[in-house]
Each structure stands twice: as C-alpha cells, then as structure tokens.
Amino acid sequence: MSEATAVPGAATDTVLSLRGICKHFGAVAALTEVDLDVAAGEVVAVVGDNGAGKSTLVKVLSGVYTPDAGSIVLRGEPVFLDSPALAHARGIATVFQDLALCENLDVKANLFLGQELRPWMLDDVAMEKRSWQLLRELSAKIPTLDVPVAALSGGQRQTVAIARSLLSDPQIVLLDEPTAALGVAQTAEVLNLVERLKHKGLGVVMISHNMEDVRAVADRVAVLRLGRNNGVFDAASVxxxxIVAAITGSTDNVVARRAARRTTSPQAEKGEL
Structure with a gap:
C-alpha cells in the first residue's frame, strides 16, 4: 500500500496509533499521511531507504518534532507531543543511535543521569538497587556498576542506554538503529534485549537497515518510502x-513474478523468488 488509511495486521491491544502524520520542512515533505499501530508486547520494525522518513518519524514520536497534521493516540487517548519531556511523561522512551551516554561516568551514573534519586541528598543505595534490578531484568552482561562507560563494549553501552529508558516505566520504547556498527556477538546481545522488552509487555518500535535483525525480532515490518507508507508485513511470513521490493518501489515486479510462477510447474513453485 502506498497511502494507507488503515494498517492491516495490527494487534488488538494497541498502545500506540498514528493516523495521517504529516511533517514538512519548507517545501520538502518528510512524512505524508503516515499511519502506524503498535501493540503491547509487539516489536514493529520500521524500515526504508535513506530519506524515507524513518528518523523524522522517531523524532515526531519522541516529541522533538511537532507534526503538521495527523493524530497520535496512546492507549486510546489522543495526545499532543510538543516536547521530549512531554513524550517521556506520556510513557514514550527513546534510545537514539548516538545513545547520549557520558563515557567518563560509570554505569550507575549514566542510568540515573538527570533522574537521580534524592529525597534530600543522593540516595546511592536506592540507585544501586534499582540499577541491578533493571540490568537483571534485561539479563545484561555488565559485571559491575562502577566501570566507566568508556570501558564497555558497544553492546554493553546499548544495554545501559536501553536500561536507562526503562527507569520511567514506559509503555513504548523507540530504538533508532540499535545494532548499527556492532559485531555479531554484540548484535545478538542487543537483539536479546529487544526480545526481553517485548516479553515485558512493552510496545517496541525499532528502526533498522539490517533485514536479518528485523526478521529475527520483529512481529511486523512497516515500510516507509519517500515519506509514505508502502506496506505493512507479517515478519514471520514475508x-x-x-521487503526490499517495498523499500525500493519495485513491488509490482515481485507481484508479476509471483503470478508467472503460479502458471509454471510445481517444481518452479518451490523455488526461490
């Protein structure tokens, strides 16, 4: 679909619903009539080529950008997200690609950066207890809270950033390219974290260019092309x-090849697309 008015395949327990989201920068239309649904306990991967509108969509959801038109509904309630603070207060946590960690600070300090527990002074005991609770929930492979973030691997840094996003008990977690520039082992570690977010009942929106990662953890795949919806697919069967055809706009060629295959022999029907 090119301009969806309803997103097929959405789960029934919808926690986030976007309808007709538009965002312009001068004469450039970054998003045009974009729809998206995310259910509790579901991972929706948003994919597309460079310039497809993925980053703009994340910034709209995180309150960085205010959409020019359209609606955002959280748990059945229309909301207007005009700042990151308001999006955070509404239960939307975002982990951007740059992670925004302070490398000279240790794990605990990064987890509570800007959210320190201080009934009247810093409560180190409570923060340490909460830190270990979060890391255990994510099965994080971080041996100590005292290590500087600069000494952590890429996967461990991503773990700290994701754990920090859970401090406010969000309903939606936005992950912007969480496995970019990671090695195989670190990527597997991060994908395991995404699965754990899903099992905690959170709605997860994951921006990614990596089709293997998308197919490994996503329940549905939403494709953006030139700022518009261009297909929503069941990840288990697509x-x-x-997916690549929807990203590049060559969907018609795939449909034609499938039709041609159905007219050929049963042996050809078993072949690869």
Whole structure:
C-alpha cells in the first residue's frame, strides 16, 4: 500500500496509533499521511531507504518534532507531543543511535543521569538497587556498576542506554538503529534485549537497515518510502525480497513474478523468488 488509511495486521491491544502524520520542512515533505499501530508486547520494525522518513518519524514520536497534521493516540487517548519531556511523561522512551551516554561516568551514573534519586541528598543505595534490578531484568552482561562507560563494549553501552529508558516505566520504547556498527556477538546481545522488552509487555518500535535483525525480532515490518507508507508485513511470513521490493518501489515486479510462477510447474513453485 502506498497511502494507507488503515494498517492491516495490527494487534488488538494497541498502545500506540498514528493516523495521517504529516511533517514538512519548507517545501520538502518528510512524512505524508503516515499511519502506524503498535501493540503491547509487539516489536514493529520500521524500515526504508535513506530519506524515507524513518528518523523524522522517531523524532515526531519522541516529541522533538511537532507534526503538521495527523493524530497520535496512546492507549486510546489522543495526545499532543510538543516536547521530549512531554513524550517521556506520556510513557514514550527513546534510545537514539548516538545513545547520549557520558563515557567518563560509570554505569550507575549514566542510568540515573538527570533522574537521580534524592529525597534530600543522593540516595546511592536506592540507585544501586534499582540499577541491578533493571540490568537483571534485561539479563545484561555488565559485571559491575562502577566501570566507566568508556570501558564497555558497544553492546554493553546499548544495554545501559536501553536500561536507562526503562527507569520511567514506559509503555513504548523507540530504538533508532540499535545494532548499527556492532559485531555479531554484540548484535545478538542487543537483539536479546529487544526480545526481553517485548516479553515485558512493552510496545517496541525499532528502526533498522539490517533485514536479518528485523526478521529475527520483529512481529511486523512497516515500510516507509519517500515519506509514505508502502506496506505493512507479517515478519514471520514475508520474504526478504518482498521487503526490499517495498523499500525500493519495485513491488509490482515481485507481484508479476509471483503470478508467472503460479502458471509454471510445481517444481518452479518451490523455488526461490
């Protein structure tokens, strides 16, 4: 679909619903009539080529940008997100690609940066207890809270950033390219974290260019092309070629090839697309 008015395949327990989201920068339309649904306990991957509008969509959801038109509904309640603070207060946590960690501070300090527990002075005991609770929930492979973030691996840094996003008990977690520039082992570690967010009952929106990562953890795949919806797919049944076709705009060619295949022999029907 190119301009969806309803997103097929959305789960029934919808925690986030976008309808007709538009965002312009001067004469440039970054988003045009974009729809998206995310359910509790669901991972929705948003994919698309460079310039497709993925980053703009994340910034609209996180309150960095205010949409020019359209609606955002959280748990059935229309909301207007005109600042990151308001999005955070409404239960939307965002982990941007740069992570925004202070490398000279230790894990605990990064987890509570700007959210320190201080009934009248810093409560180190309570912060340490909460830090270990969060890291255990994520099965994080971080041996100590006292290590500087600069000494952590890429996967461990991503873990700290994701754990920090959970401090406010969000309903939605936005992950912007969480596995970018990570090695194989670190990528597997982060994908395991995404699965744990899902099992905690959170709605997860994951921006990614990596089709293997998307197919590993996503329940549905939403494709953006030139700032518009261009397909929502069930991740368990869609082929990589169908996703790439939607990203590049060559969907018609895939449909034609499928139709041609159905007219050929049963042996050809079993082949790859």
């Amino acid at each position: 082929s990589a070629e169908e």
